[in-house]
Amino acid sequence: MSCQQTLTVNLSDNRSYPIYIGQDLLNDASYLRPHIKGQQVCIVTNTTIAPLYLDALISLLGDYHVDSVLLPDGESYKSLETMNSIYNCLLENTHNRTTTLIALGGGVVGDMCGYAAATYQRGVNFIQIPTTLLSQVDSSVGGKTGVNHPLGKNMIGAFHQPQAVIIDTNVLKTLPARELSAGLSEVVKYGLLGDKKFYHWIEENIESLIALDESVLTEAIARSCQNKADIVALDEREGGVRALLNLGHTFGHAIEAAQGYGVWLHGEAVSVGMVIALELSALMGKISHDEVDRLCRLLKKADLPTSSPNNMTAKQFLQLMSLDKKVLDGRLRLILLDAIGQAVVRDDASMSNIVQAIASHTAK
Amino acid sequence: MSCQQTLTVNLSDNRSYPIYIGQDLLNDASYLRPHIKGQQVCIVTNTTIAPLYLDALISLLGDYHVDSVLLPDGESYKSLETMNSIYNCLLENTHNRTTTLIALGGGVVGDMCGYAAATYQRGVNFIQIPTTLLSQVDSSVGGKTGVNHPLGKNMIGAFHQPQAVIIDTNVLKTLPARELSAGLSEVVKYGLLGDKKFYHWIEENIESLIALDESVLTEAIARSCQNKADIVALDEREGGVRALLNLGHTFGHAIEAAQGYGVWLHGEAVSVGMVIALELSALMGKISHDEVDRLCRLLKKADLPTSSPNNMTAKQFLQLMSLDKKVLDGRLRLILLDAIGQAVVRDDASMSNIVQAIASHTAK
Numbered sequence: 001m002s003c004q005q006t007l008t009v010n011l012s013d014n015r016s017y018p019i020y021i022g023q024d025l026l027n028d029a030s031y032l033r034p035h036i037k038g039q040q041v042c043i044v045t046n047t048t049i050a051p052l053y054l055d056a057l058i059s060l061l062g063d064y065h066v067d068s069v070l071l072p073d074g075e076s077y078k079s080l081e082t083m084n085s086i087y088n089c090l091l092e093n094t095h096n097r098t099t100t101l102i103a104l105g106g107g108v109v110g111d112m113c114g115y116a117a118a119t120y121q122r123g124v125n126f127i128q129i130p131t132t133l134l135s136q137v138d139s140s141v142g143g144k145t146g147v148n149h150p151l152g153k154n155m156i157g158a159f160h161q162p163q164a165v166i167i168d169t170n171v172l173k174t175l176p177a178r179e180l181s182a183g184l185s186e187v188v189k190y191g192l193l194g195d196k197k198f199y200h201w202i203e204e205n206i207e208s209l210i211a212l213d214e215s216v217l218t219e220a221i222a223r224s225c226q227n228k229a230d231i232v233a234l235d236e237r238e239g240g241v242r243a244l245l246n247l248g249h250t251f252g253h254a255i256e257a258a259q260g261y262g263v264w265l266h267g268e269a270v271s272v273g274m275v276i277a278l279e280l281s282a283l284m285g286k287i288s289h290d291e292v293d294r295l296c297r298l299l300k301k302a303d304l305p306t307s308s309p310n311n312m313t314a315k316q317f318l319q320l321m322s323l324d325k326k327v328l329d330g331r332l333r334l335i336l337l338d339a340i341g342q343a344v345v346r347d348d349a350s351m352s353n354i355v356q357a358i359a360s361h362t363a364k
Numbered sequence: 365m366s367c368q369q370t371l372t373v374n375l376s377d378n379r380s381y382p383i384y385i386g387q388d389l390l391n392d393a394s395y396l397r398p399h400i401k402g403q404q405v406c407i408v409t410n411t412t413i414a415p416l417y418l419d420a421l422i423s424l425l426g427d428y429h430v431d432s433v434l435l436p437d438g439e440s441y442k443s444l445e446t447m448n449s450i451y452n453c454l455l456e457n458t459h460n461r462t463t464t465l466i467a468l469g470g471g472v473v474g475d476m477c478g479y480a481a482a483t484y485q486r487g488v489n490f491i492q493i494p495t496t497l498l499s500q501v502d503s504s505v506g507g508k509t510g511v512n513h514p515l516g517k518n519m520i521g522a523f524h525q526p527q528a529v530i531i532d533t534n535v536l537k538t539l540p541a542r543e544l545s546a547g548l549s550e551v552v553k554y555g556l557l558g559d560k561k562f563y564h565w566i567e568e569n570i571e572s573l574i575a576l577d578e579s580v581l582t583e584a585i586a587r588s589c590q591n592k593a594d595i596v597a598l599d600e601r602e603g604g605v606r607a608l609l610n611l612g613h614t615f616g617h618a619i620e621a622a623q624g625y626g627v628w629l630h631g632e633a634v635s636v637g638m639v640i641a642l643e644l645s646a647l648m649g650k651i652s653h654d655e656v657d658r659l660c661r662l663l664k665k666a667d668l669p670t671s672s673p674n675n676m677t678a679k680q681f682l683q684l685m686s687l688d689k690k691v692l693d694g695r696l697r698l699i700l701l702d703a704i705g706q707a708v709v710r711d712d713a714s715m716s717n718i719v720q721a722i723a724s725h726t727a728k
Contacts, residue, residue: 080444080448084444087513087515087519087520088515091513091515091516091519092515094686118522119483119510119520119521119522120519120520121519121521122510122521122522122523122601122602123522123523123601144486146483146486149451149455151451151452151455151456152455155451155455155484155485156451156483156484157483157485157486158482158483158486158487158522159486159487237486237487238486322458
């Protein structure tokens with residue numbers, strides 16, 4: 001277990017929790033069991049992940065009362081309708097306030113299981129076991145939970161922190177290449193928004209990351225989680241600095257919404273969103289256009305898209321972005337860069353620059 | 365405004381909020397407007413209350429962007445399906461994170477509006493304007509929000525505190541007598557569980573309360589709210605003493621569930637639940653049987669039931685109670701009395717005493 005690392009998300013009111021990162025953690029009960037308080041456990045997973053890891057997880061929980069919910073796989077099922085299958089399982093098996101939910105899966109499973117935990121009997125404990133790179137470096141840490149609504153992504157949700165996050169890097173061996181790339185998009189994000197050294201480290205190690213080199217991967221996950229944990233500790237409920245984690249997300253959400261949830265992967269949409277955000281920062285004179293090109297080269301090496309779909313107009317972007325949570329009383333607040341590794345919230349981008357930034361990175 | 369009173373619910377992290385109680389508060393914008401932060405307001409009310417008070421409320425909000433959602437009236441609509449009509453209104457009208465929701469109605473409207481506020485974009489502000497006695501003295505204060513699930517009452521929810529509670533005693537003039545009685549049930553509860561002097565005051569003033577005597581009513585509401593606020597301030601998330609507020613509720617919830625939500629009013633079910641809880645306390649030798657009879661006399665003066673429906677068996681009670689949130693890892697925790705004005709949580713009631721207490725107060 002040479003690569004094993006433990007980080008901590010520091011929060012008030014005894015709500016701090018550990019992030020364990022390493023190989024084979026899913027075969028070791030000692031990471032999991034100290035974080036289960038009662039006698040009941042409900043594992044929330046999906047039909048893709050269950051055949052791979054559900055039995056292993058259940059075998060760690062021999063003497064608990066364990067129920068499992070298998071959700072259909074995909075962003076299109078991240079809905080209140082699907083949520084009801086979790087509530088039904090909990091209620092049919094009379095789970096009480098001391099129950100512990102375990103999210104075994106990617107971002108959709110984690111967000112839904114977390115939201116079920118936030119709202120079942122006004123809040124119960126849960127543990128994140130993320131099985132995609134994207135959920136390992138982003139969505140499993142920080143307590144954002146929720147579901148999509150037909151009229152907007154992540155519009156229904158709650159802040160609810162897990163008791164622990166257990167990241168077994170072994171699971172990435174079964175992850176489709178496209179999803180690995182989508183996860184790398186968020187890894188790149190942490191470098192761009194607040195950690196220039198990490199950004200350059202990613203540029204140097206992108207081939208090893210794509211090749212699933214164990215120690216490089218663990219390092220990338222740990223540095224991403226550390227960046228996220230530091231920001232969450234400063235601003236748990238996104239009153240300020242946490243908004244910077246949304247670099248590329250406002251543009252990205254518009255792409256996801258326009259294409260239908262799940263057609264583009266979240267990380268793919270964020271990849272293009274980051275390119276547009278950097279283009280806009282360049283148009284506003286904050287960074288050089290070379291930096292935009294450099295980002296595009298890195299993203300391409302990670303097999304990520306750098307242009308939005310050719311069926312999307314700037315007008316459609318703006319319409320979809322006006323509903324985004326980052327809009328405050330009519331002002332479009334965007335996460336832009338003052339420099340590589342230095343993101344800021346701005347609401348002074350001109351409409352013409354926004355339109356040009358979008359148009360410059362639309363597929364021909 | 366001779367009877368106007370202001371109380372405070374003291375909470376950490378700048379979340380303390382005022383409760384305003386008095387006549388004609390709904391005609392005075394100065395109670396409402398300081399608690400609205402952004403430009404957008406969404407009023408959640410129902411089809412019974414809207415014709416009576418919605419226009420008055422909107423007229424206080426002249427320069428805000430105001431939307432309204434009219435829910436169907438009744439406990440049977442306190443569901444995730446109905447909740448979606450609130451989310452739809454917010455999203456269709458692009459309400460953002462600075463929006464303020466206003467609950468104008470009874471407990472169902474307040475619980476649903478509060479839950480919408482807890483979960484829309486991971487939490488927005490809301491204000492309670494309760495229009496029934498029951499919601500004025502109980503559900504509008506303390507931040508419990510949520511909906512029912514076909515398998516259990518209030519099983520889906522969140523703790524989310526309002527910015528203010530505005531109680532206009534005028535609205536009780538349009539309240540059906542049956543609902544006034546249901547509210548008095550919760551007023552009696554505060555006396556029984558923690559305020560013996562208040563309990564005796566209620567006994568002395570029950571006729572004036574039923575007759576809607578303004579100053580007696582304001583006093584009863586204020587003392588109830590003060591009792592609740594004190595307990596919530598000590599234990600916001602029901603880790604301990606707050607559970608005492610559930611006196612009569614575990615038995616009451618079983619009645620509501622068995623009869624179908626809304627057939628019995630919540631306060632009516634709690635009325636019988638309190639009688640059973642006192643009977644059980646008497647069987648355990650904690651209070652005299654005279655106290656049970658005395659409570660029954662008071663409840664009858666308030667036109668409240670003191671026996672459960674004759675189609676309900678003790679077995680059915682126990683089955684429904686095993687799903688109640690007060691059950692912890694198989695142990696049935698009940699709120700009982702050590703004395704009038706002194707409630708405690710106990711898990712040592714014998715099954716035979718529980719069955720006898722239920723059977724003693726079943727309608728013949």
